[in-house]
Amino acid sequence: MESSLIVDDNPSSKTKISTVPIKSVFVFLIATVFSAVILEFLPNTTHSLFPPKLSNDTSNLQLLRPKYAIYGLSKTEEHLDHVISVLERLGYDRTDLDKDWDLLWAHDYPYLTMNLKNLQPNQRINHFPGCGFITNKVDLSTSRLPFLPKAFKLPGEKNEFLKYISENPQTLFVQKHNEHRFIEIKQPQEIDLDSNNTFVQEFIQNPFLVDGYKFDIGVYVLVTSIDPLRVYIYTGDVLFRYCPVKYHPFDPKNVDKYVVGDDYLPTWEVPSLTKYYNKFQANMRGAFDAYVRDQGKNPLGVWEQVEDIIRRTVQAKEKNIADILKNYKTRNFFELMRFDLIIDENLKVVLMEANMSPNLSSAHFKQNSLLYEQILYSVLNLVGIGTPIDHSLMALGSEDVEEMISNDRNIATLLNLCADYDCDKSCNKLECELCLPCLSGKDHQTLHAAFREHLHRVNMKRIIPKPINDFRKFDIEKETQNLSTKNQWMTRWFYAKCSDEITWCF
Known part of the structure; x- marks a missing residue:
């Protein structure tokens, strides 16, 4: 923000000094010096050509605060409550999409409807162009990566599917709509091979169970750079979601036995985990690890596999995203995803999907509020949005400030x-x-x-x-x-x- 001092140089408007009483000049000088001394000792006062008035009006300060805008297709924003609260705690004010913003938080993919190819250096967006190469359910499932259950697009890959089931006749499959709806377990002979907009994926029949419940784990992943790649995972905790109905006796018609929905069974209600979670204040991962050790097994191998799976998945898709990024002049992007995985009875980890804009809403379980806010706090700090440094100085690109960091x-x-x-x-x-x-x-x-x-x-x-x-x-x-x-x-x-x-x- 630039300031200009306007001077009136019209000779006819000038007042002769001799017409001003000396006493008035003396009083003016005393008042000026006294005001300067007072301002020097006032806390948090910004010195400028036009010092702020001493009042309750904070509008000038508001102008200096960084701005964020929200992009989303939903008519409601309850799912963004934690995003908004954390940003405002970090000193951000909300603005409209068509105004100047420092951060665009997009719950939906923004690049199809917004021109974001010429961002300013201070502007950031929480999605990479092309991130769908990782988060699209069908594309990821059919990537043929070794830690993914076998999957086939129908009807295009019908012949490959028939060959696979002839070699693996006891395999069960989940037939899914391309939009990831209408999940149903089927025998191979029950699958409609000519059905459009669906794909089939092998069903893992021997999951690791906790107190008889199947579960999945959600690991939060942050990508900050493509070509070269820099990827991080959140280590504060892992989201564990347990099916609300015990797995055995197995019934393919009862999806609550094997599909995790919004009303999942939380860690603090699983009997063998409550003592660790409630009595000893373990987090979700800590309670699970303690249970695994109770079974005479070592959980460390699980997390080594998780890191390896995430690393190899992002590496496999990097070139696709890099090709999209060639159309963008700046690299002001980061991507927060959640990788959902399951574990079989041998503690082998299997990747199910990666989610763009993962759920960070505690509407169903208020106990998850702290988890989501700590994830956001860590992510926003790492990418520089949560900096404690005066945002107006950061926006100006002060060399002294940059070198201090x-x-x-x-x-x-x-x-x-x-x-x-x-x-x-x-x-x-x-x-x-x-x-x-x-x-x-x-x-x-x-x-x-x-x-x-x-x-x-x-x-x-x-x-x-x-x-x-x-x-x-x-x-x-x-x-x-x-x-x-x-x-x-x-x-x-x-x-x-x-x-x-x-x-x-x-």
């Missing part, structure tokens, strides 16, 4: 290598790719963004680039051999930072 000394690494190969004189060697004098302006921006994410992670854990649990055993060449050039570069930078300081390893 991160400067080139923070992103510099591999100092010995850079010096040995004289990378300050020539950048033609591969060894110089991460040396500060050889970074492009875009590279600088990427590394500063990565540094700030690391600085503000709260309860988020980085899973891409892959964590380095043991630096001595981490084979950087092996880990990067199948990655794109930019992802190799990003992984090598984290590896180098890890070699300097252990907190960068994971």
Whole structure:
């Protein structure tokens, strides 16, 4: 916001000094000095050419507060109550879509109806263009990734489906509408092979049960960058949802035995979990892990599989999203998703789907309010929206403020290598790719963004680039051999930072 001081230079309007009484001049000077002293000691006062009036009017302060806008197709916004409350606690005010906003929170995909290809540097959107390559149910289910139950589009993949059931005659399938409705378990011979707008997916018949109840787990995933990839998961807790009816005796007609709906059975009502959740204040994951250990099993392998599944899924879809991003001049996007997974009786993890704009409403279970708000707080801090720094200074792009958060000394690494190969004189060697004098302006921006994410992670854990649990055993060449050039570069930078300081390893 710019201010102008307007001066009236019309000679006829000037007052001769000699016509002003000396006493009046003296009183004016005393009043001016006294006002300046008072203003100096008033808290939270912004000095400017036009100091704010000392009143209850906060309109000037409101103008400096960052703005958010909501995009959604629903006529109601109860499902966004926690999003709105957390943003307002972080100092954001709501504005209209057609006004200037700093954050667009879109519950629905906004790119089909809004032109968002020329964003300002301070503007952020909570979806990547092309995110449907991960969150579209049919596309993901039929991706042939090894941790997904087999799925086939009908009628297009009818022949492949017939071949699969001939080799696996005891398999049951769930036939789903493409919009993920009308779920029904069927024998292969019961499936209408010529039905349009449906797909079939193998049904996992041996789920791991807690007190006889089937369940799924929802892991919150944050993507902050594509090409190079940076992906995080929320570690504060995991959403466990139990079917309201016990799995056995199995009845395919009773979907409450195997499908999780809005009225699921929560952790605090599952008998074997209540002592951990209610008496000892465990979170949902902690209560589940304790139950698994009670069965003589180790739950750690479950979470290692979960991280690997999320990592490989996003990596498999990155190129598709990157191709869409070529049409956008800026990279002001982030994506919060929820990956839904199930576990079989052998503790093998299976991915079911990934959800764009995951449910963050506690309308059904008020106890989930804190979980959703902590997720949002962690996500918004990590992407820079929850910064405690004065937003007006951030919007102005003050160099002093930017360097206070991160400067080139923070992103510099591999100092010995850079010096040995004289990378300050020539950048033609591969060894110089991460040396500060050889970074492009875009590279600088990427590394500063990565540094700030690391600085503000709260309860988020980085899973891409892959964590380095043991630096001595981490084979950087092996880990990067199948990655794109930019992802190799990003992984090598984290590896180098890890070699300097252990907190960068994971």
